[in-house]
Amino acid sequence: MNFVAIKMLVGDRARYLGILMGLTFASLLITQQASIFEGLMARTYGFITDTGLPDIWVMDKKVLMIEDIKPLQDTMLYRVRGVEGVDWAMPLYKGLLKARLDNGSFQTCHVIGLDDATLVGGPGTMVEGRLEDLRRADSVIVDIVGAEGKLARPAEKAGGDKIPIKVGDTLELNDHRAIVVGICRTTRTFQSQPVIYTTYSRATLFAPQERKLLSFVLVKAKAGENQAEVCRRIEAATGLAAYTQQGFKDLTYDYFMKYTGIPINFGIAVLLGFIVGTAIAGQTFFNFTVDNIKYFAALKAMGARDSQLLGMILLQAMIVGAIGWGIGVGAASLFGFLLRDTELSFLLTWKLLVISGCAIMVICTLSALLSIRTVMRAEPAIVFKG
Amino acid sequence: MVETATEIAVSCAGVTKAYGSGQARVTALRGIDLEVRQGELLMLVGPSGCGKTTLISVIAGILDHDDGECRVFGEDLKAMSGSRRTRFRGDNIGFVFQQFNLIPTLTIAENVAVPLLIAGVSRREAVGRGRDLLNRVAIGDRWTALPSKLSGGQQQRVAIARALVHNPRLIVCDEPTSSLDHETGHKVMELMREVAAGDGRSLVVVTHDSRIFEFADRIARMDDGRIVSVTEKA
Ligand SMILES: Nc1ncnc2c1ncn2[C@@H]1O[C@H](COP(=O)(O)OP(=O)(O)OP(=O)(O)O)[C@@H](O)[C@H]1O
Numbered sequence: 001m002n003f004v005a006i007k008m009l010v011g012d013r014a015r016y017l018g019i020l021m022g023l024t025f026a027s028l029l030i031t032q033q034a035s036i037f038e039g040l041m042a043r044t045y046g047f048i049t050d051t052g053l054p055d056i057w058v059m060d061k062k063v064l065m066i067e068d069i070k071p072l073q074d075t076m077l078y079r080v081r082g083v084e085g086v087d088w089a090m091p092l093y094k095g096l097l098k099a100r101l102d103n104g105s106f107q108t109c110h111v112i113g114l115d116d117a118t119l120v121g122g123p124g125t126m127v128e129g130r131l132e133d134l135r136r137a138d139s140v141i142v143d144i145v146g147a148e149g150k151l152a153r154p155a156e157k158a159g160g161d162k163i164p165i166k167v168g169d170t171l172e173l174n175d176h177r178a179i180v181v182g183i184c185r186t187t188r189t190f191q192s193q194p195v196i197y198t199t200y201s202r203a204t205l206f207a208p209q210e211r212k213l214l215s216f217v218l219v220k221a222k223a224g225e226n227q228a229e230v231c232r233r234i235e236a237a238t239g240l241a242a243y244t245q246q247g248f249k250d251l252t253y254d255y256f257m258k259y260t261g262i263p264i265n266f267g268i269a270v271l272l273g274f275i276v277g278t279a280i281a282g283q284t285f286f287n288f289t290v291d292n293i294k295y296f297a298a299l300k301a302m303g304a305r306d307s308q309l310l311g312m313i314l315l316q317a318m319i320v321g322a323i324g325w326g327i328g329v330g331a332a333s334l335f336g337f338l339l340r341d342t343e344l345s346f347l348l349t350w351k352l353l354v355i356s357g358c359a360i361m362v363i364c365t366l367s368a369l370l371s372i373r374t375v376m377r378a379e380p381a382i383v384f385k386g
Numbered sequence: 387m388v389e390t391a392t393e394i395a396v397s398c399a400g401v402t403k404a405y406g407s408g409q410a411r412v413t414a415l416r417g418i419d420l421e422v423r424q425g426e427l428l429m430l431v432g433p434s435g436c437g438k439t440t441l442i443s444v445i446a447g448i449l450d451h452d453d454g455e456c457r458v459f460g461e462d463l464k465a466m467s468g469s470r471r472t473r474f475r476g477d478n479i480g481f482v483f484q485q486f487n488l489i490p491t492l493t494i495a496e497n498v499a500v501p502l503l504i505a506g507v508s509r510r511e512a513v514g515r516g517r518d519l520l521n522r523v524a525i526g527d528r529w530t531a532l533p534s535k536l537s538g539g540q541q542q543r544v545a546i547a548r549a550l551v552h553n554p555r556l557i558v559c560d561e562p563t564s565s566l567d568h569e570t571g572h573k574v575m576e577l578m579r580e581v582a583a584g585d586g587r588s589l590v591v592v593t594h595d596s597r598i599f600e601f602a603d604r605i606a607r608m609d610d611g612r613i614v615s616v617t618e619k620a
């Protein structure tokens with residue numbers, strides 16, 4: 001009976017395409033919105049992604065996420081270095097400092113201070129200059145978005161383009177002179193401030209005098225060591241919190257999930273896709289069944305068991321579901337691919353594929369149930385009615 | 387060999403049926419006594435609304451009657467469970483409808499194969515046997531056509547082939563010729579007699595069309611929910 005079910009479905013072109021369109025739309029909307037959401041959420045831990053080298057991040061126990069800086073005493077660095085299984089441990093400064101622009105206005109910047117000797121934790125991509133140039137006096141590296149945007153100099157004539165900061169330009173950070181030696185590219189984060197990389201010692205010089213300046217200790221575990229185990233040892237030895245890179249990303253992700261309205265807003269869009277998809281697909285599928293009710297009734301009269309009819313309808317629902325899901329996911333991927341070089345955040349993970357697949361399956365099951373009910377209730381005696 | 391009970395395919399005694407309830411209640415059958423013999427073609431005739439369709443629905447086991455008894459090949463269908471009755475229909479009864487009820491997206495050979503597919507026969511074998519039957523109703527050469535490509539008479543031939551393909555013992559037909567012109571209807575009835583009748587198979591044919599009465603073994607006349615007369619054809 002399977003091929004009868006398939007031919008009934010596919011042969012009815014208009015209806016078939018209608019159902020597919022509904023499901024494709026739902027699949028597309030759900031996958032696309034969820035991917036944008038995931039992309040945005042990945043921005044929350046973009047800085048951790050950029051700082052790819054260390055395995056483990058060590059910080060104050062009360063730190064809630066990457067932007068939540070609770071400085072440590074400098075001596076903590078040496079205590080972490082003493083823990084068994086630690087290959088190396090480097091300091092990282094991360095803080096907000098005011099930069100004075102040429103026109104006299106101030107711009108708050110994210111200043112990242114890297115270990116003076118190794119420069120561990122530097123930006124992923126250099127657009128201009130080299131990371132090693134940070135070893136020169138007063139040097140800083142500015143991210144390209146900041147350089148072309150908030151840190152750019154005003155246009156020479158009114159209405160003209162702003163002049164981006166270039167290598168060789170100078171900035172003033174807390175009354176200290178800084179020379180731009182490079183331009184880098186960083187992963188987008190939720191922070192709109194320009195990012196400025198420099199060395200740890202220079203960053204502490206720029207920073208207002210405070211007792212504690214060490215934001216994070218970045219740790220590489222020895223080869224073959226279990227990272228979770230090393231984290232536990234560091235925590236035991238120092239009383240600090242230590243997370244694997246993924247663990248720290250998760251902590252940050254969870255923080256944004258819990259304490260911001262982002263998930264709800266995207267949840268609404270995803271839900272909308274789900275509802276609209278269910279409405280269109282469910283409605284057309286139901287109409288399809290109702291239109292075919294006399295054939296289903298004839299099958300019943302000719303001895304088809306309820307289970308056979310149920311199987312036919314489920315098969316039909318699964319077919320349109322699988323195809324609609326596939327096209328929708330494909331279209332969402334294409335959307336993400338075509339806009340890959342834009343500001344759009346888009347991250348399509350396999351988890352999202354599973355989620356959208358499940359959503360489509362729920363839609364199809366609901367539609368099928370509605371149809372099945374109608375078919376089960378149909379009196380076979382209607383076969384003799386004109 | 388004494389064959390009395392087995393010669394009767396269907397026996398109805400005092401069968402009543404009413405639709406709806408209260409004000410809207412319509413009594414369709416008011417006590418039907420009727421026997422259908424094995425191997426005969428019985429025609430059921432009468433004015434519109436007299437209950438012909440209701441009666442063959444009861445006989446075919448797709449509608450429950452209210453009172454009285456209706457036995458088909460000795461079985462009381464009303465007493466059967468739903469799934470046993472469905473199975474019984476699949477094994478024993480063939481249907482021919484006024485509107486043919488062929489599935490429009492299946493080829494005619496596949497349409498003919500449907501009762502076999504329902505019974506669990508493989509697609510290959512079922513469609514093969516569907517083609518054989520189409521040969522017997524003389525449209526075997528068009529077995530890959532869709533129903534919509536055929537004339538009404540040809541479609542009714544397909545429907546007859548479908549009613550026969552699983553070799554049922556009883557075939558019920560509701561107005562099989564009323565959507566066909568006279569000549570085509572005549573040919574369809576000839577086919578019914580030649581191909582469908584015989585092998586001890588019984589046919590119950592509901593019709594308005596007095597021009598096909600000549601094909602009946604017996605004619606049962608109905609009026610207002612009752613059988614008013616049964617005449618043997620000479
Ligand atoms: N499902 C139903 N609900 C309510 N009343 C019905 C239903 N089916 C039939 N009836 C009524 O029962 C009576 C008998 O109907 P039936 O269809 O058996 O007549 P018929 O002899 O086949 O008529 P026709 O020659 O017009 O096909 C009619 O009065 C009809 O209106």
Ligand SMILES: [Mg+2]
Nearest residue numbers: 438439440560
């Ligand atoms: Mg009728």
